[in-house]
Amino acid sequence: MAPRDLDSLRRAALSPSRAHADLPGIGGCIRCRPEDFEVEELPAYGADGQPGHLLLTLRKRAMNSEDALLALSRALKVPRAEIGLAGLKDRDAVTTQWISLPQQALPRLASFSHPAITLGAPSPHSHKLRRGHLGGNRFCVVVRELQLDAGELAARVEAKLDHLGRVGLRNYYGEQRFGAGARNVAPGLASLAGKRRVKGKGDLVVSAGQSALFNLYLATRASRGQIDAVLAGDILQKRATGGLFECE
Template sequence: MEAPAPSDWPRLLPEPAFRGVIKQRCEDFFVEEIPAYEPCGSGEHLFLLVEKSGHTTPYLCRMLARRLGISEFDIGIAGMKDRWAVTRQWISIPAEHGNRLADFEMEGVRILNCVPHTNKLKTGHLRGNRFRVVVRGPGEEALGDTRKRLSELAAKGVPNYYGEQRFGRDGDSLGRGLEILSGRRKPKRGRVLRLELSAVQSLIFNRTLAARIERGLFTRAIDGDIMVFEGGKKLFRCEDPAAEQPRLDRFEIHPTGPLPGPQMMQANGAAGEIESEVIESAGIDFSAFERFRKLARGGRRPLRFRLSGADIELVEGGIALSFTLPAGAYATVLLRELFEIEQHTDQG
């Protein structure tokens, strides 16, 4: 199965009136990680604030491990960052190898700061990301429409779709994941298998979110919803939608979608019916995830995220948008609600 293109997922807002190009230059797409905590200044690990462009985060970690003479597993990151962008993120290494950093040179990479800390950086150790994105093409005539759309998204929330990169190049991770779960492919071990299984989980989540939008239920609490508190992880079951709706409207709580696995809290009622339909339509036996309980434990993900700190300005050749997203949210998902987006691909 091929991964659905972004255009296949229904938007929350009407079709955009303006088209634009992103990532025409690396500097058009700037991302800065917001850490969950600051390094304390002492400990057995060294936190590096790294600025990069033209490289994926895994490639940077591979090169760093090779130059320092350590295993890639000794390196810690909070999250992945785009290749065709200027990004800043924290990366941790064992402090005992910090003296070798003086010899580390890599085109497109700068180490901006080094601070010791007590623990290794782990996936998810971030609060979110700050973005400044230049959309090439739209001019002054698009400012009013863009502001209106941002206002609507601020009031309703932004669909929390997984971006297309989650499914692998041309959807190959998704295809292999589906074959593995159906027993048609022998799984490989390690990080690749984790990515393949998470691609299937992401597909189920995106399809559930799409169904809620198509049925006009994106901003509604419905019977059996599994809710999560804003900025938290605690889940609870919605038993009285009318009572919970005001809290949802105030962004105190959010409905969640399924990431199948043995530890996933299952929805019931009307919400559970939607999720069951989605899983069945994908031809997946929910119990198949039991074989991979250590790699695909399952869980819930908010169906929307709150947009904060959004601002726009006219720049030469386009419009620049500044905004902050929570951890795990995709900038391209927000941008497609504002413009018909084309990603510049002539970067070698």
């Protein structure tokens, strides 16, 4: 990919067009402190009570998920590869997520202590938690330094919600998906094209490339007025059953 094309893709990934750009925003500041952005992971299922692993929550502050799991690995003396999680969570936030530990970690759990990590009570579970095994995420976001009076604030929020209710949400990936300065976009695209093998955090790099392409595709559909159109090759979902099928 030519450098000019790569720069265009980075810009599209980081600054996608907004569906409601003509509506005034509310201003203010988000993420002034970690407590202003809270994430709670919703589990896809509960512990089954069978031996083998432990299912528990991990609450962290101003720390990314991988660093938290490495801290657990060192303290509990279990290999990092044996610790499971359903998804990565934001660094500059207070987040609660589900993880799994091998059962042999149980004796050391009571003495675990870390200034940025709090662990919930463990329950026996038969298998390691895998990526994607979550029901979703619940967010609580604090907006500070608002300059609008209550009436104007409510009116602008209601206008935005009404617009979203009519046209839907363009679910772009946020900048945290791409690394600082979108540095993971280029190696991610190279990996997808089979031109580069990524070691270490390869899944994160590949995900950055996939997400950048998704943002670019979504922005292109929007610019062509095709957001509400159904095109051949689109994956559609039945509302009644949740079943997926390809449009032909």
